Each structure stands twice: as C-alpha cells, then as structure tokens.
Amino acid sequence: MDTQEALKTRRSIRAFTKEVPDRETIRECLEAATWAPSATNQQPWEFIVLTGVELKQVCDLIEERFAEDLGDIDPFGNLPDVCRERQQEIMTTLMQIAHEEGIDGNEIFERSLRFFDAPVGVYFVTYKRNDNQYAVSVAAAIENFLLAARARGLGTCWLTVTVVCREALKKYLGLPEDKELAGGVALGYPDMTSPFNTFPRTREPVDACTFWKGFT
C-alpha cells in the first residue's frame, strides 16, 4: 500500500476481530513510530504493548477509576464553536449507529474504555515536560504507528479515554514519576462487518483551512 492510500484509508476502528496480530508485525509498526520526527531527535517515547490478561486488567482498572479520575481532560469544555460542531457530528454519528444496532449509548462509551475490545492495547509513554515539545513529538510517533498498522491491514483507534486515570495507570504499569502516558491506541484486525467501521467520514476542504502567503 502506498503512503497516500494508507493516509486516506486510515480510519478509527471501533470494532475488532479476536485475532491477535503477531508480535513481529506490531514491532514493525512500533519501529515505524520511532522514525517520527522529534524535537532535537530526543525520541522521548517508550511503548507498552498489552494483550490477554494484562490488557484485561488495565481495562478493568480504567472502568473502575474512570468516573472518579477524569484528570486534566475536559473533552467538552471551552471548545471553539467550529470544533464543537465537528465533535458533535462524530458523536451524533456514533450514537445513531449505536441506536440502529440496538446498543445503549453508554455501552459504546464503555467499549471505548475497554479499547473497543481490541486484542491489543498500546500505550505511548513520554516524559513530563512543561512545554508541548514531547507531546507533539509523541503524537507524530503515534500517527506513524497508525499508518504503519493500516498499511499492514491492521486497524487502530487512538483513545484519550484510555489515559484519563493516568496516575492509577502509571502506578499499575510501574512508571516512574518523571514519565507520563501520552496516548493509548487500540490495535487489531478491523471487523469490517461493523457499521462503526464503515460510516462515511468527513473533512473540511483543505482550502477552507489553508492561508497562502507570498504566493502569486
């Protein structure tokens, strides 16, 4: 699969088959992640790959602690109107599909806390820092990972909800004080019979968000 195809066909996958991707394939995706740019090539990342009982225990912890430990994440607060509208659109779509599937709206949210029942969960870890240099570097690594996974027929979903109770998770995962969880990603083979994986996605036209300066 060429780069353009991987870029345009990657989508967030919210239903997975039970097949566990093999370790070497996951390793290749993580290796792709390490080729991301990072501030002065500091490569401020580590990866924790969970499956089986290890993943289940983390999911149990998230479900248990989520409500009481939202941390610094406020997904609905203080959003620019234009972003809020787009947020509303994806949330309405997911709720509508849930409704059509006879699934309770809360259930789809609870699935997200369990990495959408993917067979593998990957945590991207970085160091604590006051500015955003590590956060943006790790984000680049995560995107490389998602695209490498897509190119290998794997599905992913980047999930903020899997890092909300970050202190409890850090403790459970044995991370020291100077490190933090930057993101969690569900990984597995996509169940393309699920409407959660096939609804049309939207993007604003690139010309609506591009400002050319100095071009004639």
Ligand SMILES: Cc1cc2nc3c(=O)[nH]c(=O)nc-3n(C[C@H](O)[C@H](O)[C@H](O)COP(=O)(O)O)c2cc1C
């Ligand atoms: C930082 C970040 C956090 C996200 N957190 C969640 C999440 O908690 N739950 C979820 O279902 N999707 C989550 N997503 C996936 C987005 O909803 C998705 O990327 C967006 O709707 C665009 O759709 P696409 O990935 O299919 O192109 C997250 C994506 C990013 C980049």
